[in-house]
Amino acid sequence: MARTIMIQGTMSNAGKSLLAAGLCRIFHQDGYRVAPFKSQNMALNSFITEEGLEMGRAQVMQAEAAGIQPEVRMNPILLKPTNDTGSQVIVNGEVRGTMSARDYFKYKKTLRPVVQETFDSLAADYDIIVIEGAGSPAEINLKSDDFVNMGMAKMADAPVLLVGDIDRGGVFAQLYGTVMLLDETERPLVKGLIINKFRGDKTLLDSGLETLEELCKVPVVGVAPYLNISVEDEDSLSERFDRSQEAGLIDLAVVRVPRISNFTDFNPLENIPGVSLRYVKRPAELKDPDMILLPGSKNTMGDLRWLRESGMEAAILKQAAKGKVIFGICGGYQMLGDTLHDPFGVEDGGSMKGMGLIPMDTEFTQNKTRTRAEGRFQTLSGDLGGMSGAAFSGYEIHMGESRLKDGAYPVTYMDDTVSGEAKEDGGYCKNVYGTYVHGIFDRETVTNALLRSLAEKKGISMDQLAEMDYAAFKETQYDILADELRKNLDMKKIYEILGLGGRQDA
Numbered sequence: 001m002a003r004t005i006m007i008q009g010t011m012s013n014a015g016k017s018l019l020a021a022g023l024c025r026i027f028h029q030d031g032y033r034v035a036p037f038k039s040q041n042m043a044l045n046s047f048i049t050e051e052g053l054e055m056g057r058a059q060v061m062q063a064e065a066a067g068i069q070p071e072v073r074m075n076p077i078l079l080k081p082t083n084d085t086g087s088q089v090i091v092n093g094e095v096r097g098t099m100s101a102r103d104y105f106k107y108k109k110t111l112r113p114v115v116q117e118t119f120d121s122l123a124a125d126y127d128i129i130v131i132e133g134a135g136s137p138a139e140i141n142l143k144s145d146d147f148v149n150m151g152m153a154k155m156a157d158a159p160v161l162l163v164g165d166i167d168r169g170g171v172f173a174q175l176y177g178t179v180m181l182l183d184e185t186e187r188p189l190v191k192g193l194i195i196n197k198f199r200g201d202k203t204l205l206d207s208g209l210e211t212l213e214e215l216c217k218v219p220v221v222g223v224a225p226y227l228n229i230s231v232e233d234e235d236s237l238s239e240r241f242d243r244s245q246e247a248g249l250i251d252l253a254v255v256r257v258p259r260i261s262n263f264t265d266f267n268p269l270e271n272i273p274g275v276s277l278r279y280v281k282r283p284a285e286l287k288d289p290d291m292i293l294l295p296g297s298k299n300t301m302g303d304l305r306w307l308r309e310s311g312m313e314a315a316i317l318k319q320a321a322k323g324k325v326i327f328g329i330c331g332g333y334q335m336l337g338d339t340l341h342d343p344f345g346v347e348d349g350g351s352m353k354g355m356g357l358i359p360m361d362t363e364f365t366q367n368k369t370r371t372r373a374e375g376r377f378q379t380l381s382g383d384l385g386g387m388s389g390a391a392f393s394g395y396e397i398h399m400g401e402s403r404l405k406d407g408a409y410p411v412t413y414m415d416d417t418v419s420g421e422a423k424e425d426g427g428y429c430k431n432v433y434g435t436y437v438h439g440i441f442d443r444e445t446v447t448n449a450l451l452r453s454l455a456e457k458k459g460i461s462m463d464q465l466a467e468m469d470y471a472a473f474k475e476t477q478y479d480i481l482a483d484e485l486r487k488n489l490d491m492k493k494i495y496e497i498l499g500l501g502g503r504q505d506a
Helices: 016-029 057-066 101-123 150-156 171-181 202-216 263-269 300-310 312-321 331-335 444-458 470-488 491-498
Strands: 003-009 034-037 040-042 046-048 054-056 077-081 086-091 094-100 128-132 160-165 190-198 220-225 250-255 275-280 291-294 325-329 339-342 350-353 360-377 391-404 412-416 422-425 427-429 432-435
Touching: 003 016, 003 150, 003 491, 016 034, 016 057, 016 128, 016 160, 016 470, 034 057, 034 101, 046 057, 046 360, 046 391, 054 057, 054 077, 057 128, 057 470, 077 101, 086 101, 094 101, 101 128, 101 150, 128 150, 160 171, 171 190, 171 202, 190 202, 190 491, 202 220, 220 470, 220 491, 250 263, 250 444, 263 275, 263 444, 291 312, 291 331, 300 312, 300 331, 300 339, 300 350, 312 325, 325 331, 331 391, 331 432, 391 444, 444 470
Parallel strands: 003 128, 003 160, 034 128, 040 077, 160 190, 190 220, 250 275, 250 291, 291 325, 325 432, 339 360
Antiparallel strands: 046 054, 077 086, 086 094, 339 350, 360 391, 360 412, 412 422, 427 432
16 A cells, blocks of 8 residues: 555645645655545536546646546545535536535535545555645534545545645644644644745744744644746635736736636646736726636526626627627636526526527536547637637536527537547637637647737737747646755655655655
């Protein structure tokens, strides 16, 4: 069985996902077969594996850092919030239903054997498993039947590194308070403390670190810096949403709907010199972009209603009337049609009018489409004609089926690599385009064709924009992450905690 180490945090967004990814990269660089694991993930960003199973994107990112293919064993339970009190429950990649928080709390005790079996299976295939917790282990109201934090650490016999976020303030109270709220069986599992997101002179922390170690009886194994690197974030706590950015030579605006999902679709467009990618919530923030992007949504009808009530729909329709390029993905694509019907109550039930930009009707079905796809863009007209023939790969996750009407044309043709079926996808009319394929922009050929089309419309030379290989860019980011953690964490001590203290070059 694999050696194990677990990253837990004093709160959500303390940096657990990123630190786990960094350790995966370090262990991979050091020659170990390493895999990530998170028993239960709550997020609206998800991914479809080669087998057509659904998992959280945080573990996909960590698997990439570990140099392996993501698989659903790395995240056996995924909760996708549908509203403020309920979530779709996905177990081993397949939907079990939608449950209220109270109903799931009762149901989850039946999932403990699933978590144990899945973890044991994964651990049998690797040298090291890096486990990520969720939220905080000090949520004393949620400890019953826990298999996410200390309950998972006990199941996996995993030593715990507890992470506090100094950027939010009160990091000493975070760490000490969390340790003190653990019970007598849990506290000995904490083998190291990490202060994360530090900026400034670390020597100013020394006296505080000494006192913290005395109080907690646990060593501080590192002070990790605030890192400005670009890797995929786990959920909508993402700091990228709060970035203030001036419009670039090519300006892209993503509409930040309340139930935004899979916003990682737009990450490949973020770091290209000369290109700005802005997340906007209010009509005044939209300004005059070169393209408006409508993202996926876990509640398409609810988010379309929000667009209407906030005035964003009117602002988008005004831009569309001016001939601006509009591009929707999954739920964002569904919003662009004429009507949305929900006869089975998959979302809000009933019917509602769409934005009317693509002649198309969408009906929500009870069966979820989960698959991967390889294909090419059709011969397109309009301002994105330059994307015609560009090859892409990606995946689909949706509950609805859309039917094009006269005046609309499919955007892509592709092969469903899970079922082997060949099919057309998406729809467009004039300068409004949409697709069900997540990850559509991940390939360099697609991104460059998109930017070339927008630059041509604007009269800008592509020489003013830098082309980027997104896959290669991500690899450099994982290496930077590993390098920074090696400098700022006591890797020799961490290897000792793992039971691999013989490594002298850590």
